Amino acid sequence: MSSFLKSASKQVTDVRNFLRETAGGNGIKYVSEKGAKHLIYIPYTSNVAVDEATGAQVATKSIIALKGDVHEWTTQDGKFKATICLKDVVRKDDNGVILNDGTCPFCDRISDAWDIYNYRKEAEELSCKLTGDQRKQHLEKTFRTFVDERKSKEVRTYMYILVVKFRLNEAGAPVIGSDNLPEYELKVMKLSASRVEKLQQQIANTGSELPDAELIFEYPNVEDKRLIVSQSTTTPVFPNNKLVVKYPELQNKINQDVAKFEWDGIEKAFQEWQGMSSIEAKTTMDNMFEKWDEYKKQKLVNPTAKYMEYLVETPSAVPSLGGEGIGAQGIPVVPQMSAVGGAPVPNIPVIPTVAPQVDAVAAPQAVPVAPQVAPQVAPQATVPVAPQVPTVDPNAVFAGTGSAAPTITV
Secondary structure (H helix, E strand, O other): OOHHHHHHOEEEOOHHHHHHHHOOOOOOEOOOOOOOEEEEEOOOEEEEEEOOOOOOEEEEEEOOEEEEEEEEEEOOOOOEEEEEOOOOOEEEOOOOOEEEEOOOHHHHOHHHHHHHHHHHHHHHHHHOOOOHHHHHHHHHHHHHHHHHOOOOOOOEEEEEEEEEEEOEOOOOOEOEOOOOOEOEEEEEEEEEHHHHHHHHHHHHHOOOOOOOOEEEEEOOOOOOHHHHHHOOEEEEOOHHHOHHHHOHHHHHHHHHHHHHOOOOOHHHHOHHHHOOOHHHHHHHHHHHOHHHHHHHHHHHHOOOOOOOHHHHHOHHHHHHOOOOOOOHHHOOHHHHHHHHOOOOOOOOOHHHHHHHHOOOOOHHHHHHHHHHHHHHHHHHHHOOOHHHHHHOOOOOOOOOOOOOOOOOOO
16 A cells, blocks of 8 residues: 555445544446446445344444545646645655644645635626626626636545446446356445445445445446536446345355455556645645735735736636727736736827827937827726736735545446
8 A cells, every 4th residue: 555545544344434424447447338237236245243232243244445635726728637635644755754743834825725716706796897796696606606616625535435336238238258157346336425425325225234235337428528417317226236246156156356456556547546745735825816816915015016917817707897899908917917916007009109299300309209199098098807807905805714426436
């Protein structure tokens, strides 16, 4: 087991405890498939426990699974990233150098992420010129986007459970191997807490439990991966119809393979288990929040400073913040970024306008021209996005709080 996995993983042996705690090449990765039917068996290990009420020893079945609290985010170039929460993870390298000190830079930045959300929310509310239902619908959609775009988010808890995926032919029947037993492969299925709860309830309705259960997953024939999961159906197989019942030797074969299973390799299938050092995580967050940190420093010395990062990076958002005619002229970065520090920008467009009016022979005449032209160009200074934001109270930075299975699971 890798050092990060050993340090960060938490063994799961009982789905009820998992749900209770969370109320708070793909290789081994199980992947849903468009238009496919999957037959899944949940292997288990046998244990002996003491009944607290009677004191008698009772046999129990435990699933084979890990629990992961995951931070998910999108990089500035649009790539999805994820990592296991580093809080309380402590590890050293072979030379004794500390790699993880138990802190989590992702958790530390959640408050800043909500501050940015509230700043953008307030700016959008003040600048939006729509009224009635149009305004309400626009703001609701925009605010959902702002929530999704947060640079650091609270953890989402997942269960990574070992499953047996049987091979099926085109007719949906099990493929029988040379040993006259159904063929299968071991996979790791990633399930959200809500998905686990739903499965648990379905299985309980049949009088069974998750360990030793057999399930049929059927996925719709659609292109949208989100719909493949959200519109899928799950049907528990009744006990007497399970393959491990129809083929008595199958259970022994599965148990032997499960006994040899190692979690090493999960980091290749699920990027979050690759782990990060505390320094790597802090660097990642510092880079993500660089413009926000600059804004906070400017705010201390310049009360009129504005946080302009999203206006620069997302020109498509400009129309909701300004009036008519804002298009390509609203994109220039230099005028907007200078506004972050409060520096004036109206004189920047003057230079190209003055040049044609200067007499090439009598250069000294250029001196009085600039003051005459500046008033004519001044209206153009309102075109960049930066001047649109002063409708927001510059001192109003508000503090905030704060699956269907994921597409890689079911």
